[in-house]
Amino acid sequence: MLALGFFGWVIIGGLAGWIAGKVMDDKKGLILNIVLGIVGGLLGGWLLKIIGVDVEGGGLIFSFVTCLAGACLVLWIARLLGARSRG
Structure with a gap:
């Protein structure tokens, strides 16, 4: 199977962050959405690893869904x- 590694998570996380910005109707801007997507992808992969899910053997679609869910969570x-800071 395709082992994505760190750079794979960054690339897929960036794409997922851009899409998550559209899904969440977020107005933070493209660059910040990509950064938050990368953080969300790394966070999602890390959390799934902790609970025992094989994220490295999951494949490209599984990795993308993980990054998209993580990016939406971070956004x-x-x-x-x-x-909260404004309120």
């Missing part, structure tokens, strides 16, 4: 923290 948390 949602960022939105909550932003609203």
Whole structure:
């Protein structure tokens, strides 16, 4: 199977962050959404590894879904923290 490694997670995470920005209707901008997507992808992969899911053998689609879910989670948390700091 395709082992993505760190750079694979960065590339797929960036794409997932861009898509997550569209899905979450986030207005942070392209660059920040990509960065948050990369962070979300790494976080999602790390969390799945902790609970025992084989993220390295999951394949490209599994990795993309993991990154997309992680990016949406990070964008949602960022939105909550932003609203809390303004409120």
